[in-house]
Amino acid sequence: MSAPTTNIPVAIPAGASSGAPAGQRPRTIAGSLSGGIPGARGLAGRLLHGTPGRMRLFGLLGVVAAVLLGAVSANALLASEAAVERAANNSAQVVRAQSIHVDLLRADAVATNAFLVGGLESPESRASYEGAMGRVAAGIAEAAAAQPADGNALGVLSQRVQTYAALVEQARSNNRLGLPVGAQYLTQASAGLRADAIPIVTQVVKANEERAKKEFERSNSSLQLLVGVVSLIGLVALAVWLAKRTHRYLNPSLTGAIALLLVALFVTATVITGVGSATRDVSNGSYQRAVALANVTTAANDARANESLTLIRRGSGASNEQAWVADRKAVDATLATLDDSALQDQWADYVDAHVKVRSLDKGGHWDDAVTLSTSTEDGGAAKTFSTFDVAVTQARDSAAKATVTTLETLGRAAPLMAVVVALAALVASWLIVRGVGQRIEEYR
Amino acid sequence: MSTITRALRRRLVALVAVAGVGVLAGCSGVTYAETQLPASAAPKPTSSTPAAPAPTCSNATQSYDPLPSLPSRGDITDASMRRIIDKGFITVGVSADTYLFGARNAFTGGIEGFDIDMARAVAKAIFGDSSKVQLRVITADDRKPLLKNREIDMVARNMSMTCDRWNDIGFSAEYYRSGQKVLVSKALPGAKDLTLADLKGKRVCAPTGTTSLAKLQQVKGPVVVTAGTHTGCLVLLQQGKADAITGDDTVLAGLAAQDPNTVVTSAKAITVEPYGLGVNKADVYLARYLNRVIADLEADGGWKAIYNHWLAAPLGPAPAPPTPVYGR
Numbered sequence: 213m214s215a216p217t218t219n220i221p222v223a224i225p226a227g228a229s230s231g232a233p234a235g236q237r238p239r240t241i242a243g244s245l246s247g248g249i250p251g252a253r254g255l256a257g258r259l260l261h262g263t264p265g266r267m268r269l270f271g272l273l274g275v276v277a278a279v280l281l282g283a284v285s286a287n288a289l290l291a292s293e294a295a296v297e298r299a300a301n302n303s304a305q306v307v308r309a310q311s312i313h314v315d316l317l318r319a320d321a322v323a324t325n326a327f328l329v330g331g332l333e334s335p336e337s338r339a340s341y342e343g344a345m346g347r348v349a350a351g352i353a354e355a356a357a358a359q360p361a362d363g364n365a366l367g368v369l370s371q372r373v374q375t376y377a378a379l380v381e382q383a384r385s386n387n388r389l390g391l392p393v394g395a396q397y398l399t400q401a402s403a404g405l406r407a408d409a410i411p412i413v414t415q416v417v418k419a420n421e422e423r424a425k426k427e428f429e430r431s432n433s434s435l436q437l438l439v440g441v442v443s444l445i446g447l448v449a450l451a452v453w454l455a456k457r458t459h460r461y462l463n464p465s466l467t468g469a470i471a472l473l474l475v476a477l478f479v480t481a482t483v484i485t486g487v488g489s490a491t492r493d494v495s496n497g498s499y500q501r502a503v504a505l506a507n508v509t510t511a512a513n514d515a516r517a518n519e520s521l522t523l524i525r526r527g528s529g530a531s532n533e534q535a536w537v538a539d540r541k542a543v544d545a546t547l548a549t550l551d552d553s554a555l556q557d558q559w560a561d562y563v564d565a566h567v568k569v570r571s572l573d574k575g576g577h578w579d580d581a582v583t584l585s586t587s588t589e590d591g592g593a594a595k596t597f598s599t600f601d602v603a604v605t606q607a608r609d610s611a612a613k614a615t616v617t618t619l620e621t622l623g624r625a626a627p628l629m630a631v632v633v634a635l636a637a638l639v640a641s642w643l644i645v646r647g648v649g650q651r652i653e654e655y656r
Numbered sequence: 657m658s659t660i661t662r663a664l665r666r667r668l669v670a671l672v673a674v675a676g677v678g679v680l681a682g683c684s685g686v687t688y689a690e691t692q693l694p695a696s697a698a699p700k701p702t703s704s705t706p707a708a709p710a711p712t713c714s715n716a717t718q719s720y721d722p723l724p725s726l727p728s729r730g731d732i733t734d735a736s737m738r739r740i741i742d743k744g745f746i747t748v749g750v751s752a753d754t755y756l757f758g759a760r761n762a763f764t765g766g767i768e769g770f771d772i773d774m775a776r777a778v779a780k781a782i783f784g785d786s787s788k789v790q791l792r793v794i795t796a797d798d799r800k801p802l803l804k805n806r807e808i809d810m811v812a813r814n815m816s817m818t819c820d821r822w823n824d825i826g827f828s829a830e831y832y833r834s835g836q837k838v839l840v841s842k843a844l845p846g847a848k849d850l851t852l853a854d855l856k857g858k859r860v861c862a863p864t865g866t867t868s869l870a871k872l873q874q875v876k877g878p879v880v881v882t883a884g885t886h887t888g889c890l891v892l893l894q895q896g897k898a899d900a901i902t903g904d905d906t907v908l909a910g911l912a913a914q915d916p917n918t919v920v921t922s923a924k925a926i927t928v929e930p931y932g933l934g935v936n937k938a939d940v941y942l943a944r945y946l947n948r949v950i951a952d953l954e955a956d957g958g959w960k961a962i963y964n965h966w967l968a969a970p971l972g973p974a975p976a977p978p979t980p981v982y983g984r
Contacts, residue, residue, distance in 0.1 A: 294686075298686060328765065329765065332763075359688070361687075361688040361689065361690050361691055362690075362691045363690075364690055364691065364693070365690075365691040365692070365693055368693055386762075386914070387762045388762075389762075390761070390762045390763055391755075391762065391914040392752070392753040392754075392755050392759040392760055392762070392887055392910075392914070393753070393887050393890050393891060393894075393911075393914050393915070394762060395752065395753060395760055395762075395887070396753060396885070396887040396888055396890070396891050397891060400888075400891060411694040412693060412694060414694070415691060415692060415693065415694050416691055419688075419691040419692070420691075423688055525793055526752065526767070526791060526792055526793035527747075527790070527791070527792030527793060527794070527808075528792060528793050528794050528795070528798065576743075576744070576745040576747075576788075576790040578790070578791070582765065
């Protein structure tokens, strides 16, 4: 170890040699610093010494403030864009899970209804069942790919759906042979679907609704920009200090930097609050409408399946009729909030048909009740229901599409804005260095 | 400006940029907690506690004296029967999955079988029209409560007349005699001759609320499994969740006919199951009316025709109808 070679006095005994025992040398911070980085102490001291030194220090802090403002603004923009994108993804996942829910109930309604008619099922009803189950299978795979956090739940759901489909097939093949055990398999399939599979779908919907809600809230946050405001205040303080020290009131470079950063911060804040409020609009508008319509579709299809089950259970379906009434209440309540008179009228048509079916069954005319329930003629329950089902599904699809596309376009400008703001911050940094450097030169 | 200042500045800028990127990465990486599966209720353990021994008596098959002759609809003054007549149809609790006795025909969607024909015969006697009957599908467990609260007027659902049941409801005279047997999977060794007592440690299924279940619970050895109906038991057997089913021989014949991998063992019936039409305990007049209908059916060959239509194929031609016991 050699003695320090600096002209600034340090707290090391001049006579200390490398051969001296370590215990004799006083262990001071300065000593270890001077030993570790030769020359650093001297450089820092020289640069920060006196007024020019303070100017250099404050100039550096100014640059840090500008870069920080740029980084925070760019980050806030990107974060809000990312939050909106995640909100869009989560909304899409909610829609996907709800579609799985509806299609499962639709498949079950078709299967039970085909069974109700007796004899071999029609090719149309078979195709309709298979279409619904196909959409369920594709939907589960798609949903699992879209949200890994749902993977486990969807895996279990997939198992349960397979069990359901297997039981329905067994019911079908026994039914073809004319064996009553087929009915038992169908009952088991329906009960298992509602007890084991549907609760998982409901859980997935709920989890994604919560995720979407969180992201909707995140996109509104412009709290990070407070850091930017503090940075800006710091820069103004630097300008004031410089002006006092040098008695030159206007420093064009520094003022330009402050103006540039102010504009950048203002633009960022405007963009973020704009995205936030637009997101809020979507959340309270088309997104809410899509969710509400999906709930209507689900409840309506559940009601329809319960109508069939009530008839299949021939007089012992009181619990299914109660479920129908609960579903009807849910549909009525939601439709009232949506203020869509066309849908309300179509639903009322189906409710009328159902009431007629029930009164026929109660009056001892089971056969007539079945005929009306499965009738695709005008006024028949099958016809009025499918009219409503098609309309409400279309309305939901368009609301869901509007939600996702609006959200996707909302954040699109944010990355470009982030780049512009970051560049502006760099330009401002350069201006600050130039402005402060000018004063330092003048001071000399 | 010195080169050292510039170098230091460059280094600082780089440092801030790196820090900024770090913050950026930290903020945009959002991971979600895994979606929870709904808490599922623990499966209910099947009860295997032996039932209290059923009360015994010597007159389980004894019903009320039949009416001397069938009165015309207008002459009936009994309140319960008037309610049925005013309603325009009789509501009968039946099975929809007891093959040959009361089962849904998969091709027509209608319910048919021995019990259904008995119900139709009653409707024909009251209304002169065998279609004036509302068939209400019920489980074995539903039979007593639904009769008690008058949701149904009559039960025609392979219901055994027992001393215990006489305490809660009334019965017509015996219209069919059955006995409890065992159906097993053909895969079991020596399947053809197995008795309930042989099925030690095997899972044996019986529907809840039946005399078959009560009897099964008294036998030591088998593990008791329950289902809502006999067909529910068959599903459990086909799914490998049960090894055998116990029930009335007629019901088991219907199950065996649906699955060629099963067999009704040749072991002697362990009980005598006299079937009666169930009515509300207060409806003594209705029971007497039913007894007249049954007696007439047995006298004019109607009973034999019904038997042969449904049961001749699996059980052979109709034997003599059971002898009714009256005088309760």
